[in-house]
Amino acid sequence: MRDHTAGNLLTDHPALYEARFPDPDRLAGHWAENRLHHHGAGPRVLDMGCGTGRDAAHLHRAGRTVTGADLSEAMLGHARVHHRGPVYLRADLHGFDLGRAAFDAVVCLDSSLLYCHTNDQLDGFLASCRHALAPGGLLVAEMRNGAHLLGRQDLLDGPRADAFTWRGVTYRSATRLSVDREAQLLRRVRVWTTDDGTPPVEQHSAWRLLFPQELRHFLAAHGFEVLELHDGPGPRTEPRWRDGDPVGRTADGDRLHLVARLRITP
Template sequence: MTTAANLLTDNPELYEARFPDPDRLAGRWTEDCLRRYGAGPRVLDMGCGTGRDAAHLHAAGRRVTGADLSEAMLAHARAHHPGPAYVRADLHGFDLGRGAFDAVVCLDSALLYCHTNDQLDGFLTSCRQALAPGGLLVAEMRNGAYFLGRTDLLDTPKLNSFTWRGTQYRSTTTLTVDRTAQLLRRVRTWTADDGSAPVEQRSAWRLLFPQELRYVLAAHGFEVLALYDGPGPRTEPPWHEGQLPGATTDADRLHVVARLTTPH
């Protein structure tokens, strides 16, 4: 068995095949949030991945910069989802211009790759510096509170398969909670019917709780405008146009919109 940092993010076309979003649901939800709360046109998509959401926001008329740490993802984004400017940046700390953006967007649990308090502080400090006064932070992620007393997503391997370019890929994924580190750890093993060796990848997300998130955002000068579990782009049922934010934070996704009230 070989080990890869992340088979999907190292192979952007495979990532898009595994997680198709033909209706650009994530991008539409994000644009709805930006319009609902009056964001200006300059948007930073932090952890932009393959660029699908950044390109949707660009098509909606915004001036978008997509940022990611993966050179493979950025190359794919430039080739397949043109329009935004794409730059390499680390969400743990970045400098893309003081007051250069009206909104920072961080989707698909990218914020939860801030595993430590120092990393989370680095991200929020960077957002504070990057945002103009009154700028928005829009984030979508797993909800740490969901795992308080629930084990339905844990410990039991989950199987998935899909076919891409004639090859069938299968994954076995197991999630466990590391309570000491406050992390949701994932072990995923990939096999394919093309004769390649199995690949194991390990990753983790910070388990942030709603009240903890409110506290940390306030400490960095943000006012929380909305904090809710659904509807969103990855909830069941998924969000659709015209839906208002919910009022609970109990399900497995968490959505936050916060406004910068005290610039750096």
């Protein structure tokens, strides 16, 4: 998750983020590269919401010319040192203008798109993608599926406890999720404690509950044609992909995998 909420323990400390969410196989980056290759995308890629830069660097190693963009200076600084290759820029996914750059694809992984909490913010993101993409360019994204929460009260029961140890310190979290129906958001409150005497830290964040048909509507309004839209576990969880292709829908449907092409207008 690339949570841009101010004062976030993990995103303010990118090395701690990577320790909490290890990704040695670069699963999301591998999936994104497979879809780019499958649909014949050119080499110029913008990774919007790049976080620590792991997926951007993976795409770079696959031979692409990558620009990674994020709002967090801490994440960008970490990426420039530890995941070299891409160019890293500060940009807000709610609306960005990278000048004359024309990309063959915009990649937006790990639910980054869902930090567009309002319709205006989502419109701003898609309009910015349209401006940044060359004609026929791709938008490749994976995110939580809002429809997954329909009837799943068990996901909202909690809190859920978790823990990990890094550099001799154990970090424990208690996480509670709730649905803000009016705002159409999944809200999260997470309390961190450690065994080194640091005072507890309470953090608040949220994701847009975006539904598949709603997503299709927004994409069409901004000139995109949906090439793929699948529900199923994400590339960082249970594998449901064979040679990069979906092997069927799941009853869970906790993720949306999207590939859309910007229409070429005469």
